[in-house]
Amino acid sequence: MPIVTAPASVETITRLRLVVMRLSRLLRQQSADELSPTLTSTLSTVERRGPLTLGELAAAERVQPPSMTRAVARLEERGLVTRVPDPVDRRTARVSISAAGSKTLTAARRRKNAYLAERLTTLTAEERASLERALPLLERLVGDQL
Amino acid sequence: MPIVTAPASVETITRLRLVVMRLSRLLRQQSADELSPTLTSTLSTVERRGPLTLGELAAAERVQPPSMTRAVARLEERGLVTRVPDPVDRRTARVSISAAGSKTLTAARRRKNAYLAERLTTLTAEERASLERALPLLERLVGDQL
DNA sequence: TATTGTTATACTCTATAACTATA
């Protein structure tokens, strides 16, 4: 471990930005037919963190409330989430995943993962381990709390 | 190098997908006022790989030709790239970065990097090193050829 | 008044399909 904590280099940062944008584009294209990355991410958060208000969801997904209104409306149309009005504060409702939502998410995950998994086979086991070690760091970068 | 190459776990792949989408969203938001991630990425490719035809650019950025037509048109409007018609094949032209384009890219890089760099300060030097090791692997995942 | 969420509107990015110009 180095003693001096040099800041990340300009080149590293630039490459990180570019590779993230390109990878996200690839993932978005790949999922054209199914649940979009945006809806998948939202549905995953609903599944993982239980019933949430729209505002909490927007904060978790780091989008503005109108964007989340739209995303939840789509998920609801497709029967993947339900909204239960808060009995105390009638301005809000809790969004929960439905049985169909869980099922859809599982199936979507399988297909989406298959695509990435196929690309990951080009890496050695050691390289994949290296990638796994970097994963929590990326998550901290986006402020992901498990 | 290990003998057995265990496949990446479902959980790892899922997390990789989600974190990439969230990070890309964060980066896109952050650059609302300046050069968008799409234009930045395109301009970076033009800078790095020299004069390219529109088709070559589309392939490099992994978008369809109409998307690239649009991106290049925007960059051209803003004087960041130039198109030089191919003297032999008059259907095509070579796209090059302009002096203004280089200048803009450098400035954009500085601002965009500042944002990511700030977030990277929450990592230890060792963690940043870990992230740097993973970077080329992510690049291979998207098929980035330097 | 303040907060939560929605509606209205606009813009970027991307795609597919159909077309034009050139080879």
Next chain:
DNA sequence: TATAGTTATAGAGTATAACAATA
């Protein structure tokens, strides 16, 4: 005919501003 690129069109995702309902 085949290829390179463009135009037409559509849809997702996101934002800001203005609004409505409730606290």
